[in-house]
Amino acid sequence: MTPSTTPTPATSTHAIVIGGSIAGLLAARVLSDHFDTVTILERDRLPDGPQGRAGAPQGKHAHNLLVRGLRIMEALFPGFEQALADEGAPVMNYGSDVRVLVTPTQWLPRIETTYASRAASRPMVEWLLRERVMALPNVEICERVVVDGLLLDANKTRVTGVKVSQRGVKAPSELAADFVVDASGRRTRTPVWLEELGFGKPEVSIVDSGVGYATRLYRKPAGFDDWTVLYMPPKWPNPRGGAVFEVENDYWLVSQGGYLRDYPPTDPDGFLNFASTFPQPDLYNAIKDAEPLSDVVSYRNTRNIRYHYQRMTLPTHYAVVGDAVCGFNPVYGQGMSSAAMAAELLGEVIAHSHGDLAGVTATFQKKLAELHEDIWLLATMEDLVFISQKEGMEGKGPSRIERMAQMYIGRSIGTMLYDPYIAQVFVEIMNLTKPTRALFHPRVMASVLWHSLTNPPAKRAAAAPTQAVSPS
Numbered sequence: 001m002t003p004s005t006t007p008t009p010a011t012s013t014h015a016i017v018i019g020g021s022i023a024g025l026l027a028a029r030v031l032s033d034h035f036d037t038v039t040i041l042e043r044d045r046l047p048d049g050p051q052g053r054a055g056a057p058q059g060k061h062a063h064n065l066l067v068r069g070l071r072i073m074e075a076l077f078p079g080f081e082q083a084l085a086d087e088g089a090p091v092m093n094y095g096s097d098v099r100v101l102v103t104p105t106q107w108l109p110r111i112e113t114t115y116a117s118r119a120a121s122r123p124m125v126e127w128l129l130r131e132r133v134m135a136l137p138n139v140e141i142c143e144r145v146v147v148d149g150l151l152l153d154a155n156k157t158r159v160t161g162v163k164v165s166q167r168g169v170k171a172p173s174e175l176a177a178d179f180v181v182d183a184s185g186r187r188t189r190t191p192v193w194l195e196e197l198g199f200g201k202p203e204v205s206i207v208d209s210g211v212g213y214a215t216r217l218y219r220k221p222a223g224f225d226d227w228t229v230l231y232m233p234p235k236w237p238n239p240r241g242g243a244v245f246e247v248e249n250d251y252w253l254v255s256q257g258g259y260l261r262d263y264p265p266t267d268p269d270g271f272l273n274f275a276s277t278f279p280q281p282d283l284y285n286a287i288k289d290a291e292p293l294s295d296v297v298s299y300r301n302t303r304n305i306r307y308h309y310q311r312m313t314l315p316t317h318y319a320v321v322g323d324a325v326c327g328f329n330p331v332y333g334q335g336m337s338s339a340a341m342a343a344e345l346l347g348e349v350i351a352h353s354h355g356d357l358a359g360v361t362a363t364f365q366k367k368l369a370e371l372h373e374d375i376w377l378l379a380t381m382e383d384l385v386f387i388s389q390k391e392g393m394e395g396k397g398p399s400r401i402e403r404m405a406q407m408y409i410g411r412s413i414g415t416m417l418y419d420p421y422i423a424q425v426f427v428e429i430m431n432l433t434k435p436t437r438a439l440f441h442p443r444v445m446a447s448v449l450w451h452s453l454t455n456p457p458a459k460r461a462a463a464a465p466t467q468a469v470s471p472s
């Protein structure tokens, strides 16, 4: 179906999704298996192709589609990866195409692996998903429709629909539904709506390490074939980092970022100079003579924020997914994949409910919170280190247990430079296809212990090469 601006009145079972971005599209795909009709309500006018739009301003910045996210998208839309390939999104094989700076002087060693994702712009990922959702016979996307509130039944325990207004049209209206999903991103109104309806405020955790992004599009130099992705993440005590993603059309999306409000400049010279301050010159060298194709754009709403809906009584027949329930610092590229994991989980919980939707909300939000636990740990670990070094940042410094976990993970990172098996495990954890507890597998712990004993940190520092160790 092509997007319309007027929702069709529901006849039989009907689900509504608030927000037609990545999380909303994936949720709608899953709901289409369980409801006769699904309506996505999206405030933006939606482009007819892989273009950016006002409601998803982060789309201008490099987006890493983790392996877990790609696998779920492929399962929900068979042929999705081929569609990315057909649009020119290159393979990101973690053995041969991705170059990652692990310490200020050492790169992730080359591992023999078939483990891979695809590098595409976010608008391309969203467009290919939207195209496929629009082709579903029972899903309708309504653009320029803003959801202003929730409708409850007479007992005030169950969501029965939403209040909507058409952009540019004054009169608000109501739309009934058997189930409503909030996928409206970081600007979610669910906390406000719940409070207004008497459910109270959700508890919220915030870790804000003051990360700011700046991004510029370049043309990939002709014949360049050294890597598909160059990734130089910030790591204490260096607050600056950046990445180059080769995406469709032979473009390079170059995003740079700084912790503790050390924001990258948005003027062309400042942007380039920022890259020259990284521990290794590779990113600077890559872009210094490359042809820029856009201005520099910035983005600063990057704090980790998590609403603990699992800790409160919610109205039933309702779910919150994607950035609307948990937004991660984007440095580790987890947002789209965690939205995909949430959609997958929602499908499982609804399937197990055998049509009794009353229990879905509490079960889903509880399981989703458990699923977010691991991702939150990965997303905030480095942030907590930075936060603990500067006054006035939002979020507590690491607890004793977190410090110990950080120390062990730090040792594991050191070990992966010497043991390809650990490197593979680490890559899979960061791509969300393995849980962080995989680092506590006996094979991994034995290797970490062995390398810590035979190569303690002081010795490693003394032995650290002054030149980058390139993948062989």
Ligand SMILES: Cc1cc2nc3c(=O)[nH]c(=O)nc-3n(C[C@H](O)[C@H](O)[C@H](O)COP(=O)(O)OP(=O)(O)OC[C@H]3O[C@@H](n4cnc5c(N)ncnc54)[C@H](O)[C@@H]3O)c2cc1C
Pocket (backbone or CB within 6 Å): 018, 019, 020, 021, 022, 023, 024, 041, 042, 043, 044, 054, 055, 056, 058, 061, 062, 063, 064, 065, 066, 145, 146, 147, 148, 183, 184, 185, 186, 187, 188, 189, 213, 299, 301, 302, 321, 322, 323, 324, 330, 331, 332, 333, 334, 335, 336, 337, 339
């Ligand atoms: C700088 C930056 C870089 C990032 N990099 C990565 C990365 O490398 N990899 C990755 O996986 N993720 C990354 N992310 C996160 C990623 O963009 C999001 O997690 C992902 O797009 C999922 O978002 P969402 O669908 O939950 O919300 P959004 O994309 O924010 O979409 C919400 C949608 O809801 C609509 N909406 C809002 N309110 C209403 C309303 N009341 N009524 C109707 N519609 C409404 C909006 O118009 C919008 O379309 C990054 C984020 C940022 C900020």
